[in-house]
Amino acid sequence: MYLSAWRTCKNDVSYLKSGCTMPSKILKLSISKFRGIEDLVWQPAAGMNLILGGGDTGKTTVLDAINLLFSPATSMTVSETDYWMRDLSQGFSIDCILQLGSEIDINTQSSMAFPWHWNGTDAVLPEADGEAADNVEVYR
Numbered sequence: 001m002y003l004s005a006w007r008t009c010k011n012d013v014s015y016l017k018s019g020c021t022m023p024s025k026i027l028k029l030s031i032s033k034f035r036g037i038e039d040l041v042w043q044p045a046a047g048m049n050l051i052l053g054g055g056d057t058g059k060t061t062v063l064d065a066i067n068l069l070f071s072p073a074t075s076m077t078v079s080e081t082d083y084w085m086r087d088l089s090q091g092f093s094i095d096c097i098l099q100l101g102s103e104i105d106i107n108t109q110s111s112m113a114f115p116w117h118w119n120g121t122d123a124v125l126p127e128a129d130g131e132a133a134d135n136v137e138v139y140r
Contacts, residue, residue: 024101026066027118027138033084034092035061043121065094097123098139116140 031040037058051059068076080086099118116123118136126135 022102024104025099026096027099028097028122029062029066030093030095031062031065032093032095033087033090034065034094035082035084037061037065038084066096069094069096095140099136100139 025046026044029040029042029044031037033039035058036056040058040062042062051062053059080088083092084090097116097118116138117126118124118138123138123140
């Protein structure tokens with residue numbers, strides 16, 4: 001499987017200056033022991049990202065993992081085929097760091113519910129004084 005980025009969108013600053021709303025975006029996706037993926041850490045690039053690969057290499061698994069995170073369904077069926085090597089004792093994890101778009105209500109609150117900040121590679125706790133240069137608030 002090959003995860004690639006196709007950079008066609010403008011950067012975040014030009015989005016805001018042009019009056020457009022900023023879309024929500026995944027900054028980091030981690031999948032562990034889910035179906036055919038033993039371990040995957042992916043930081044999608046800005047713009048359009050492509051998932052390329054031959055048959056049975058994990059493309060649909062990545063999309064299904066994202067669907068599990070964002071599905072509004074309150075109950076989903078998980079079977080033994082969703083576990084790495086069908087080993088239920090190890091469990092699986094799907095972790096995402098998400099920057100919410102400018103039109104999402106929770107993003108406009110005066111006090112964020114989850115005070116994580118994006119340092120370019122991961123979500124980190126903010127500085128003790130609460131001040132940070134180029135502060136991007138994210139959810140984990």
